[in-house]
Amino acid sequence: MLQHRPLAGRGFARPRAAHDLTHQHPNHPQHVPAPSPITRAIAGVFAICTASLTFVSGTTYAQQAPQASQASDGQPAAKDTAALPTTTVSSNRDEDVKVERVxxxxxxxxxxxNTxxxxxxxxxxxxxxQMAQTATDAFKWDPAVTTLSENKRNENSYFAVRGMRVDMLDGTKIDGQNFVSWxxxxxxEPFEQVELLKGLSGFMYGFxxxxxxxxxxxxxxxxxxxxxxxxxxxxxxxxxxKLDLGGRFGPDNRFGYRLNLVNEEGNTAEPNNHVRRKxxxxxxxxxxxxxxxxxxxVAYWKRQTTGTLFGMSFGGATAVPDANKVARNLAQPFTYYETDALTAGTALDYRxxxxWKANFKYRFARQNRLNGDxxxxxxxxxxxxxxxxxxWKTAYYYQAWDAMVEGKFATGPFKHNVVFGVSYQTQVKLNDNGLGGNGISLxxxxxxxxSLLPNQDIGMDYQPYRSEKISQRxxxxxxxxxxxxRISALVGLRYTQFxxxxxxxxxxxxxxYKAKPVTPTLALMYKTDNDSTAYASYVESLEPGGSASITDSNYPTTYGxxxxxxxxxGxxxxxxxxxxxxxxxxxERGYGYTNVSNFYVQDGTQRFQGLDASGWVRLARDWRVMGGVLLLNTKAVNVDDPNVAGKRIFAAPRYVVTGRVEYDTPFVRGLTVAAGVKVTGQQxxxxxxxxxxxxxxTIDVSAKYATRIAGKSVVLRAAINNLTDKHYWTTTYNGFVLPGSTRTFLASATMDF
Structure with missing residues (x-):
């Protein structure tokens, strides 16, 4: 399911447009209605504000920002302790914001x-x-995160952590429960916080x-x-x-609500690319x-793009072409990619x-995916x-039930913090046996x-069928x-029927395939003081086996x-x-790859080892500096194929270095500017x-200006991503490359009312 399953049963991938920007897909017109007078007025005010900046950036510290008590958008903090406090701007700079609990x-x-x-x-x-649009953007300044694909000219934004791809079937959760993001x-917009656990999670989340x-x-x-x-x-x-509404009502304010609405549409900075999102x-x-x-x-979202490319590969090449020389308008304008998702959940929390406290929760999730790239x-x-x-059309249906009890007690001189629970979840995949999955030569x-190629409009011929069901107890x-x-020890066990x-x-x-693994977690922690911890940990985990893609000679073989x-x-x-x-x-991870004979195999072990370091510091009153480094050594060991044995693992950088500086300007009250740089090593x-x-x-700059108008909070933001318009490649699956994103300007105005 992991490894090569992105390609399983779908044919392959999809191209990007030629240089004729006027060619339109009939269902995705490139014309965008003119903005309203109010929108133009807001944009004009912000343009005047940002034109005076020499460099730009939002005020947050990426992943490790310092603490704050209020949010600069004037947004009240949510009740849930796992959600983050936000701040109100009342001085010439924002109070710092950090994630307190995860x-x-x-x-x-x-x-x-404390973990x-x-x-x-x-x-x-x-x-x-940060004007982040995806989780990849949100964790951009963490050196452990490597971008594998972008979401404009490619299907979606996707990343790896310490050289290992985040699993799109089991690696995404909503409030701790499984959610599909294939x-x-x-x-x-619907989320108060996004969290990233690096590495194995077998005990904490299962497969x-x-x-x-x-x-x-x-x-x-x-x-x-x-x-x-x-x-x-x-x-x-x-x-x-975007609209965000929340509050409480009823006797003693016992009833609460939160509503988020988003509408987005237009032509992006990428050639031939149009996006529509709700x-x-x-x-x-x-x-x-x-x-x-x-x-x-309950939440629902839908995203449609045109001018999309699934990937590129090279036959008999000895080197990947220079990205600076390759045209950016590779995707045909009539290609498209669509996804929509629905999720609903409910929970009971009892103190x-x-x-001691206990909770029970249930979540349903469904995702539809339509390929035309x-x-x-x-x-x-x-x-x-x-x-x-x-x-190609695929669909995924998830259900999850979880019950958990947390408590504290003492046995003699020892204090215990215990957690125990049960969970059950199912995953059903619908695949497509239609002719379109075999590929249409353009x-x-x-x-x-x-050049612009003719649109071979032969229809869809979708033939969905249930191709897989996974259950976990x-x-x-x-x-x-x-x-x-100061000293504590953690022992955890999870027994799973897979x-x-x-x-x-x-x-x-x-x-x-059936398995009944017991996955342990062991850790020893030493509190060097109340706000710092040294630790050593050991974790085991299992993941579903990989599958041969439709381009492999042994398609559709699936492994255990x-x-x-x-x-x-650390x-x-x-x-x-x-x-x-x-x-x-x-x-140490089992290895699945396509060998030189074009057969997908599971053979040997992938070994990843290295250093992951990051930090931030406030310098004086107005300066904040953050940075980090990932040094990564990867190797294929105990592999039978001599062409692969001892080689580095693909799509894993040798190093990543990040740095970001933020400055709360004393000369303009409420204005913060910043700049960040990220260096990604050879892959x-x-x-x-x-x-x-x-x-x-790549270099990003941004700015934020917070003020009050008629007693209400108003926050203006602007950013330029990939300031130098760097041409570069990313890589995901074995043998694939994808073009990186072009330089993009973003701006927004947020108002309380």
């Missing part, structure tokens, strides 16, 4: 500094200040790849009335409108008693007493390529001078024992589960004016290391 799956909710793992979080204030972006867990924490009802409207602009002509989310709760709360939520196969060193469009062109327990006031059934197009069971182990020692600090995270890690493109993409550097 969700840790089967460990419950804890301060990040024996590498975990970071970004709250909604930071997301707005080749799809999750909008950030999943060692790339980590991305947990989205939903916005919940606010205790104080919230009325907020935003209008946004993205080059070259994308306009968005999001709606609603959350409510009822405080039945002071100790018992019922909550529920038994001051020491294409794949480019570069045939020679001259850059000639064949363009094949794939039309013709040939050249990557240095692409689990019971888990953990005990964090305070041995002394079942994976694969079906043919006639509904008959083909292959079944893969086992991973992780060893990590130190973390979360101080008032500085913070740091330092980790030495080693991950191998394939398992045999025959191709690689070079290191590249």
């Amino acid at each position: 969700t840790s799956g089967a460990l419950g909710t804890r301060r990040a500094v 024996p793992f590498s975990v970071v979080g970004v709250n909604s204030e930071q997301i707005r200040n 080749q799809a972006d999750i909008p950030l 999943g790849a060692p790339g980590g867990i991305v947990n989205y924490v939903l916005k919940r009802p606010t205790d104080e009335p919230l009325r907020q409207f935003s209008v946004g602009y993205e080059a070259s002509n994308v306009w968005s409108q 999001t709606i989310s609603f959350a409510t709760d009822f405080r039945i008693t002071p100790d018992l709360t019922w909550s529920a939520d 038994i007493n001051d020491q 294409s794949f480019l196969y570069v045939m020679n060193s001259a850059g000639d390529y064949s363009d094949t469009q794939y039309k 013709g040939t062109s050249n990557i240095y001078n692409p 689990a019971i888990f327990a953990s005990d964090t024992v305070d041995i002394t006031s 079942n994976d059934d694969l079906y043919d197009i006639y509904g008959q069971t083909g292959t079944s 589960p893969l086992k991973s182990k992780q060893y990590e020692v 130190w973390k600090a979360d101080k008032q004016s500085w913070g740091a995270n330092l980790a030495l890690f080693r991950v 191998e493109v394939d398992a045999a290391n025959t191709l690689s993409i070079p290191a590249y550097t």
Whole structure:
């Protein structure tokens, strides 16, 4: 399911447009209605504000920002302790904002500094200040995060952590429960916080790849009335409108609500690329008693893009072409990609007493995915390529039930913090047996001078069928024992009954995989003081096996589960004016790859080891500096294929370096400017290391101006991503490359009313 499953059963990928920007897909017109007079007025005010800036950036500290008590957008803090406080601007600079607590799956909710793992979080204030559109943007300044694909000219924004891809089937959670994000972006507007657990998560979340867990924490009802409207602009002509409402009502304010609405449409800065996006989310709760709360939520989003490319590969090439020489308008304008998702959840939270609490929660999720994009196969060193469009439809249905109890007690001199619970979840995939999945040849062109190819409109011929069902039943327990006031130990176990059934197009069971693993977690922690912790941890995890893609000779072969182990020692600090995270890690993971005979195999072990370090500090009153470095050594070991044995793991950079500076200007009250740089090292493109993409550097700048108009908070923001318009490649699957994003200007105005 992991590894090559993105390609399983779909044909392959999709191309991007030629240089004729006027060619339109009939269902996705490139024309965008003119903005309203109000929108133009707001944009004009902001243009005047930002024109005077020499460089720009939002006020947040990326993942490790310092603490603050209020939010600059004037947004009240949510009641949930896992959500982040926000701030109100009342001086010439914003108070610092940081993530205080994070969700840790089967460990419950804890301060990040008190966990024996590498975990970071970004709250909604930071997301707005960074003008982040995806989780990849939100965690951009963490050196452990490497961009694998962008979401404008490619299908979705996707990233790896410490060189390991985040699993799109098991690596995404909403409020700690499984959510599908297969080749799809999750909008950030419905969420109060996004958290990233780096590395293995077997005990905390069950089956999943060692790339980590991305947990989205939903916005919940606010205790104080919230009325907020935003209008946004993205080059070259994308306009968005966003509404965020929250509050409480009824006797003793026992009923709460939170509503988020988003509309976005227009032509992006990428050639031939048009985006249309809508999001709606609603959350409510009822405080039945002071100790018992019922909550529920529902969210729906849809995203449509044209001019999209799934990937590129090279036949017989000895080097990947220079990205500076390759044209950017590679995708045909009539190619398209669409996803929509629906999720609904409910929960009961009960505080038994001051020491014990319990909760039960249920979540349903559904995702539809419609491919109409294409794949480019570069045939020679001259850059000639064949363009094949794939039309494919898939759907995923998830359900999850979880019950958990957390409590504290003492046995003699030892204090215990225990968690135990049960969970059950199912995943059903619908695949497509239609003709479009076999690929539609659009013709040939050249990557240095692409041309408009004819649209081969042969229809869809969708034939959905249930291709796979995965079920997991689990019971888990953990005990964090305070041995002394500074030393504590963690022991956790999860027992899982895992079942994976694969079906043919006639509904008959083909292959079944069953496993009953016990995945342990062991850790020792030493509190160097109240706000810092040294730790050593060991984690085991299993992930579903990989599948051969339709381009592999042994398609559709699927393999059994893969086992991973992780060893990590580290130190973390979360101080008032500085913070740091330092980790030495080693991950051993089963290896799945396509060999030189074009067969997908599971053979040997991937080994990842390195240093992951980051930190931030406030210098004087108005300056904040953050930065980090990832040094990564990867190797294929115990592999039978001599072409792969001893080689580096593909799509894993040798190093990543990040740096960001923020300045609260004393000469303009409420204005913060910043600039950031990220250097991503060389990456191998394939398992045999025959191709690689070079290191590249991107620079972002942004600005934020917070003021009050008629007694209401108004915040203006602007940013330029990829300031130097750097041309670069990214790589995801074995043998694939994708073009990086072009320079893009963004702006927004947010008003309380």
